[in-house]
Amino acid sequence: MKYQLRHTTRYDYSSDVTLSHNEARLLPRDLPWQRVSDTSLVITPQPVRVRERLDFFGNRVSYFSIQELHSSLEVTLNSQITTLPRQLPPATLDLAWQNCVAQITTDTLAPVSLAEARLMMLDSDFVRSHTDLADYARQSFREDCSLVDAIQAFNRQIFEEFTYDPEHTTIATPVLDVLNSRRGVCQDFAHLAIGCLRSLGLPARYVSGYMETLPPPGQTKLQGADATHAWLAVAIPGWGWLEIDPTNGTLPDERYITLAWGRDFADVTPLKGVMNGGGKDQLSVAVDVTPLTDEHLLELF
Numbered sequence: 001m002k003y004q005l006r007h008t009t010r011y012d013y014s015s016d017v018t019l020s021h022n023e024a025r026l027l028p029r030d031l032p033w034q035r036v037s038d039t040s041l042v043i044t045p046q047p048v049r050v051r052e053r054l055d056f057f058g059n060r061v062s063y064f065s066i067q068e069l070h071s072s073l074e075v076t077l078n079s080q081i082t083t084l085p086r087q088l089p090p091a092t093l094d095l096a097w098q099n100c101v102a103q104i105t106t107d108t109l110a111p112v113s114l115a116e117a118r119l120m121m122l123d124s125d126f127v128r129s130h131t132d133l134a135d136y137a138r139q140s141f142r143e144d145c146s147l148v149d150a151i152q153a154f155n156r157q158i159f160e161e162f163t164y165d166p167e168h169t170t171i172a173t174p175v176l177d178v179l180n181s182r183r184g185v186c187q188d189f190a191h192l193a194i195g196c197l198r199s200l201g202l203p204a205r206y207v208s209g210y211m212e213t214l215p216p217p218g219q220t221k222l223q224g225a226d227a228t229h230a231w232l233a234v235a236i237p238g239w240g241w242l243e244i245d246p247t248n249g250t251l252p253d254e255r256y257i258t259l260a261w262g263r264d265f266a267d268v269t270p271l272k273g274v275m276n277g278g279g280k281d282q283l284s285v286a287v288d289v290t291p292l293t294d295e296h297l298l299e300l301f
Contacts, residue, residue, distance in 0.1 A: 001082070001212075001254040002080065002082050002291070003081045004290045005028070005079045005210065006287070007076070008076040008287075009076075009270060011074075012281065013277070015278060016070065016278075017278040020066045020070075020073065020274045020275035020276070020277065021063075021274055022065070022073075024041065024064070025055075025061055025271075026048050026077040026271070027052070027062060027077065027079070028209070028258065029058070029059065030293065033086045034082070034083050035081070036080070036261065037081075040078045041076070042076045047064035049063075049065050056121060056265060057261055083254040083256070085253065086253065087240075089239050089242060094146050095148070095237065095238075096145070098144075098201070100237050101201040104201065104202075111239075112237065114129065116205075118254070120204055120263060125263075125266040127206075128195065129195065130199055132200040133176075133179065134200050136179060136196055137196035140154035141200060147236060151234050151242060154196070154244075155246050161184060162178075162184065162189060162246075163180060164184075164247065165184065168181065169184045169188050172269035175191050175195045177194050178191070178192050190230040192246075193246050194232050194264065196235065202235065204233065204235070206232055206263060207232055207233055208230050208258075208268040209229055209256060209259040210227075210255045211229045211257070212226075212289050228259070228270065229256070230247075231245040231256070232246075
């Protein structure tokens with residue numbers, strides 16, 4: 001699949017800002033199943049300096065500084081993305097999940113980095129292990145069940161038992177509250193799943209990105225109607241990271257665009273910074289993920 005991605009974040013302030021320093025994690029990753037091209041980051045007002053680096057997790061980070069009076073800040077990413085099918089674990093991979101937990105203490109996880117696997121088992125800002133989370137996951141992680149089968153059953157379990165409700169939670173809602181209410185959004189379900197898996201002793205990382213959405217039949221797709229999405233990946237010893245999307249009960253495919261990953265949302269916040277002044281701010285975000293046909297590509301050139 002080929003997509004034109006556009007992501008605009010805008011802050012409007014109640015009073016002028018005199019100075020701001022910011023970090024944007026808006027540049028998609030280049031991956032074996034994802035190719036990124038023709039990328040631009042447009043920042044208004046124009047910053048005095050912009051620098052790009054890779055963070056600890058390999059995500060692309062753009063640092064920029066604005067040193068003039070401004071009452072608003074707008075950051076727009078434009079990029080072309082080509083997505084390819086993700087590899088899936090072979091049917092012959094039959095690892096009991098308890099044995100996989102035991103392997104985490106050894107150095108036989110390749111191609112998964114042992115250091116990264118252990119890092120993705122630790123408590124983080126939004127996700128903490130708990131016996132209640134482990135107990136919930138054990139409905140799918142039964143005795144002697146294979147790791148891959150258990151992960152996929154667990155993915156469906158959350159999808160079937162939780163209700164998508166954008167009015168019920170905020171980013172700060174504790175994972176245990178999400179578990180008890182059985183309601184939330186994609187960030188909540190990703191954090192919940194990660195907490196459950198880590199509570200069992202399995203490494204899991206948070207993934208942020210986008211997913212192509214389709215308008216209702218007969219209706220035109222609205223500009224800016226898409227949104228960022230969140231899912232997760234689980235380490236499979238001897239194979240790699242298996243992505244799951246509990247919000248939709250599916251495995252991510254070519255419709256999914258990967259932006260960044262980390263321990264939880266705090267590691268992949270799209271835009272954050274510090275500033276002098278500003279007062280109260282109003283945030284607006286518009287995302288468009290537009291499929292490109294060969295005709296569209298010719299028009300771009």
